[in-house]
Amino acid sequence: MRQLALDIGLTPGPTLDNFHPGPNAQALQHLRLALGAGGSAYPPVPTYLWGAAGSGKTHLLRAVHEALREQGAVCGWMDPSVAHAAAFDERWSAVLLDGVHLYDSAQQAQAFNWFVNAINPMQGAARWVLAAGDVPPADLPLRDDLRTRLGWGHVFGLQPPDDAGRRAVLRQQADARGVFLSDEVLDYMQSRFSRDLASLSALLERLDAFALRSQRAITIALLKTMLESE
Numbered sequence: 062m063r064q065l066a067l068d069i070g071l072t073p074g075p076t077l078d079n080f081h082p083g084p085n086a087q088a089l090q091h092l093r094l095a096l097g098a099g100g101s102a103y104p105p106v107p108t109y110l111w112g113a114a115g116s117g118k119t120h121l122l123r124a125v126h127e128a129l130r131e132q133g134a135v136c137g138w139m140d141p142s143v144a145h146a147a148a149f150d151e152r153w154s155a156v157l158l159d160g161v162h163l164y165d166s167a168q169q170a171q172a173f174n175w176f177v178n179a180i181n182p183m184q185g186a187a188r189w190v191l192a193a194g195d196v197p198p199a200d201l202p203l204r205d206d207l208r209t210r211l212g213w214g215h216v217f218g219l220q221p222p223d224d225a226g227r228r229a230v231l232r233q234q235a236d237a238r239g240v241f242l243s244d245e246v247l248d249y250m251q252s253r254f255s256r257d258l259a260s261l262s263a264l265l266e267r268l269d270a271f272a273l274r275s276q277r278a279i280t281i282a283l284l285k286t287m288l289e290s291e
Contacts (some may be wrong), residue, residue: 075123079233083226085117088217092121095189096128107180107190109211111197112219115258118193122159125191129155137175139168142240146171149178158192161211162201173207180210183205225249231265239267240279249281 077096082089086112095108110118110188119140129136139146141163149156156179158172172192179188194201198212222230226246235242242265250261271287274281 065176073170074127075120075188076127077121077124080120080124080231081222081226081230083222085217088121088219090126091215091217092191093160095191096125096132105193107176107211107214109216110191110193110197110213110219111216113195113221115221115260116219117221118219119159122157122191122193125155126157139164139166139172139175141165143168146175149175153179154186155179155189155191158190160194161192161203161207162194162196164203166204169204169207173204173210176207176210180213222258224256227251227256227261230258231261234262234265235269235279237267240269240272242279246279246281246284249284261288 077093078090080089091108110121111116126136126138127149135150136155137147137159138157138159140159152161156175158175161172176190179190183189192211194211197218198208198216201208201211203211219239220248228251231247231250232242235237250264254261254264268279268284268287271290272283275286277283
């Protein structure tokens with residue numbers, strides 16, 4: 062059965078349901094419980110996730126962002142690509158800060174402002190602050206007042222998935238795209254390319270798009286053809 066070009070870009074975005082927890086089940090459960098509070102009852106105690114690239118930090122923050130949106134809530138979002146962050150908004154139910162270890166001085170100042178307004182609001186209930194970085198709070202290369210506050214609440218160290226976990230995630234992603242990923246292709250991807258899950262996921266995305274354009278099934282031969290054509 063042929064895939065149609067219309068399938069491109071229709072894969073689900075990050076959600077808590079399509080996050081493969083592996084050794085990070087405790088962090089996932091914490092986020093589920095926090096979101097289950099609903100409305101203005103989000104926990105005022107901050108949460109900080111840290112871990113190496115590929116451990117799932119950004120996936121979880123984006124999943125929380127989407128879950129909040131589905132609940133009808135609005136929140137502040139900042140990552141290193143946000144050059145001019147908005148002023149704190151009293152309508153926000155939460156503040157999400159991704160990649161904090163890469164914030165420049167202006168982003169740090171705005172993140173601190175958001176944090177203070179979220180935790181110690183002038184009016185209304187406290188907001189949830191969920192942040193993520195590559196290292197524990199104490200090791201963050203940030204201004205002291207922001208670094209210490211990021212470590213105030215719940216802190217979870219995330220571990221990247223092992224080989225079995227990476228295979229499970231890649232197969233899950235392939236299933237969501239409606240494509241078959243054989244054991245042979247998975248073995249080839251994991252043995253010949255970066256074992257970082259983010260890189261492997263990006264490779265799968267490129268391979269799926271190439272297979273759609275070529276109207277061919279995903280095989281090792283097709284993967285080699287794609288790489289030769291780039």
